[in-house]
Amino acid sequence: MKLVYVFDAYCGWSHGFSATLREVVSRHPGLPVEVVSGGLFTGARRVPIREFGYVQGANAQIAELTGAEFGEGYERLIADGSFVMDSEAAARGVAALRQAAPDRAAELAASLQRAFYVDGLSLSDPATYRVVAEAAGLDADTVVAAFTSPEARAAAEADFRRTAELGVTGFPTLLAVDGASLAPVAYGRATADEVDRRLASRTATRSS
Incomplete structure (x- = not known):
């Protein structure tokens, strides 16, 4: 599994999400993160x-x-x-x-x-x-x-x-991607704890 972060550098909500993303990355150092620019303006x-x-x-x-x-x-x-x-x-x-x-x-x-x-x-x-x-x-x-x-x-x-x-129409969007499967774990704003809960749910679903 990896994370795909779709953002726009000129998006204020993406700027607001930066602290959450930084915390998520620090909690999951082995989880790859692909960064994609969305093209807002x-x-x-x-x-x-x-x-x-x-x-x-x-x-x-x-x-x-x-x-x-x-x-x-x-x-x-x-x-x-x-x-x-x-x-x-x-x-x-x-x-x-x-x-x-x-x-x-x-x-x-x-x-x-x-x-x-x-x-x-x-x-x-x-x-x-x-x-x-x-x-x-x-x-x-x-x-x-x-x-x-x-x-x-x-x-x-x-x-x-x-x-x-990816079907992303708003920024920021953080997706959990596993092969052909993808699911949003954050949209607009979220805390690192919220992202963690959604990631854990995805992991539990995969292993069940």
Whole structure:
């Protein structure tokens, strides 16, 4: 069995789920985690953030329910409403980081969200990936080069297709996948204890 984490780096609820995912990973070090970018803000949804009037209210709710931090850097970045969240660029960044350290994909996804939601760094800017890579002890030059490569673009498109194939329509979604069988163990938000109970239930069902 493995976990498949379908998220979007520009999704506030995914940012709110980061602490739960980190705890789940720490409790189950032998359980592989595949990280897939969902493509929330692509195509016609790739517009200035001011067009999403619910953002500030949603962020306040996310902070209250999950304890997630929305930092001053982020507030400055979006203050005039002109910032455009481009999930294709973010997915290329996820792919570049995932390529550099496959076993740390969940950790790096959370770090990328922190770079945006706390530090206010654009996920379309190659410099952001240099910052995240250096903080994670990765080869920053390699990560930045990967971010701008055709392979990263192809990987982002593959992630969006994978999301559709999995039937995921909202983020974050955490799936338990065992062969051809898959079941959601978290959607939107959940505690690590709730995820553990659902995983235990899946394990009991398999062994019965």
